[in-house]
């Protein structure tokens with residue numbers, strides 16, 4: 001059984017028979033994180049994969065555990081935020097472009113921070129980053145708060161009185177706003193410092209978990225492999 005995210009029919013489940021046999025012509029073409037051309041047939045209850053040919057195997061992504069961690073996180077988010085509800089070209093494009101960026105860019109974290117904010121848009125949780133979600137005042141260039149419950153930024157005046165809000169620094173908010181309104185080429189004009197990256201990873205990770213009402217599995221794995229890569233331990 002496989003979960004597929006397809007261009008034509010969105011998220012679907014399908015059966016691939018004989019894929020574990022070494023001589024199967026489908027073997028090797030149906031690995032995780034692969035963009036693949038498929039032929040599907042309608043079985044009695046389920047779709048059946050009748051032919052598979054890998055188009056993008058994202059080789060570097062497979063050879064580097066940190067990249068595997070980022071790709072797993074990307075897929076987990078997509079899986080948790082989507083249902084079998086038919087074609088969604090925006091999500092398909094975002095996913096395939098993000099996997100390709102994680103594969104080839106020097107700093108895959110940049111692509112993943114961009115993915116989080118675009119994914120929220122596409123699944124209907126676009127955060128409000130321009131006006132305070134409490135009083136409606138325009139957000140000024142200073143440190144702010146973020147409300148998971150209200151889905152956006154809260155000004156310092158309201159934030160001081162509001163329970164359960166998280167601080168968000170001005171540099172981090174600037175990146176979120178920039179990513180929210182930019183295509184990827186424009187987004188790349190910004191520099192993401194490692195401090196802001198970690199702040200956003202934390203904030204967005206907690207916000208996504210809040211929206212999903214259940215913890216994600218991949219962030220712990222990602223933190224572990226990244227620590228190993230940084231310290232050189234095995």
Ligand SMILES: [Zn+2]
Nearest residue numbers: 132135155158
């Ligand atoms: Zn306010």
